[in-house]
Amino acid sequence: MPLIFDHLSLGQRVVFHSGHGLEHVIEQIDYFGGSAVMLIAAGSAAEVADRLEARLPLVARVDRVVQHVPVSLVDSASSIATRAGADMIVAIGGGSAIGLAKAIALRTDIPIIAAPTTFAGSEATNIWGVTENGRKMTGSHASALPVAVVYDAELTMGLPSQLAITSGLNAIAHAVDGFWAPREDPINRAIGAEGLRALVPGLRNLRKDPQDLDAREQTLYGAYLAAVAFASAGSGLHHRICHVLGGAFDLPHAPMHSIVLSYVTAFNAPVVPDAATRIAAAFGSVEAESAAALVDRFRRELGAPAGLKDIGLSRSALPEAARLILPVVPESNPRTVTPRDMDRLLGDAWAGTPIR
Numbered sequence: 001m002p003l004i005f006d007h008l009s010l011g012q013r014v015v016f017h018s019g020h021g022l023e024h025v026i027e028q029i030d031y032f033g034g035s036a037v038m039l040i041a042a043g044s045a046a047e048v049a050d051r052l053e054a055r056l057p058l059v060a061r062v063d064r065v066v067q068h069v070p071v072s073l074v075d076s077a078s079s080i081a082t083r084a085g086a087d088m089i090v091a092i093g094g095g096s097a098i099g100l101a102k103a104i105a106l107r108t109d110i111p112i113i114a115a116p117t118t119f120a121g122s123e124a125t126n127i128w129g130v131t132e133n134g135r136k137m138t139g140s141h142a143s144a145l146p147v148a149v150v151y152d153a154e155l156t157m158g159l160p161s162q163l164a165i166t167s168g169l170n171a172i173a174h175a176v177d178g179f180w181a182p183r184e185d186p187i188n189r190a191i192g193a194e195g196l197r198a199l200v201p202g203l204r205n206l207r208k209d210p211q212d213l214d215a216r217e218q219t220l221y222g223a224y225l226a227a228v229a230f231a232s233a234g235s236g237l238h239h240r241i242c243h244v245l246g247g248a249f250d251l252p253h254a255p256m257h258s259i260v261l262s263y264v265t266a267f268n269a270p271v272v273p274d275a276a277t278r279i280a281a282a283f284g285s286v287e288a289e290s291a292a293a294l295v296d297r298f299r300r301e302l303g304a305p306a307g308l309k310d311i312g313l314s315r316s317a318l319p320e321a322a323r324l325i326l327p328v329v330p331e332s333n334p335r336t337v338t339p340r341d342m343d344r345l346l347g348d349a350w351a352g353t354p355i356r
Ligand code: NAD
Pocket: 042, 043, 044, 045, 066, 067, 068, 069, 093, 094, 095, 096, 097, 099, 117, 118, 119, 120, 121, 122, 123, 125, 126, 127, 128, 129, 155, 156, 157, 158, 159, 160, 163, 167, 170, 253, 254
């Protein structure tokens, strides 16, 4: 087969140093010339933010973030940033805090430094997402890509084990969905596979001992790689489904991803042998077990929720979900998705049907 591709790598500074995150955040503010910082640090990050605050040229602080980034919050936070004259945003938190920073940057072009506290990977992508009237809008833009990311696994230690597991499975979804996403290429496939290679043992060890810092480091490293692969390959079928479900039914982001992935893998992997091989290699191939069965067994072994019914989706919402998802299925998906296929996929994901 001839090797033909067109790959774009995103430029970003990445510092990885457990236990030293705050120093590196300060260093990066200095490096990128920040002189008026807006700090976004909600809930769990409040204590870290308090420690950081006194050492920053702080002009504003936002303590409230909301999952799926409602437009009303972007409006108020953007005007705070503008009024305060902020020239740098520091976001400490999960994908919701970083997502708010991205939405503000999109309007104001203020550069972002991100210090993630979950494995969602938003910090490594130029993808933004905001929700208005129950619809999640997403896109990509250079301003949404943080100029620097500081990874400190200690910042994830407060993340309760169940949230850490589903967040790590969200990262696995970035890598796996990237294997059949619209701009998949040999480089992002290789990065995604390396991400999986770190994520699978990282999550297994994290499940055994939630306080295992090495496991959290491995998971964080894998989550970064998986997000880089996702940013490059684009949103595949899995992400299109989850964007609709998240926006329309306000489902919890990471648990939803951890459920849906098994069923998208069951649908797509049989016709993408390279993806099936990479998945099998990362999960420890068991002969006669399909890629989807490996993914499914893994999430059950980790104790993630079984079906969408367990995270607040009512069965009566499925026809509406299918109606919204079908028009956004990527044209490049390796298999055509008929309305019947979508009904079956959503029905199985809702019920949590085991995959063999
Ligand atoms: P989140 O940021 O909503 O956090 C989930 C919960 O965990 C919150 O209650 C939060 O306060 C808490 N939390 C976070 N870190 C913690 C810590 N260290 N200790 C204790 N509690 C902690 O969840 P998420 O899954 O990280 O992010 C989801 C959002 O990110 C969604 O809106 C999703 O669309 C977006 N996202 C975007 C991208 C992208 O590339 N743009 C990628 C992934 C996720």
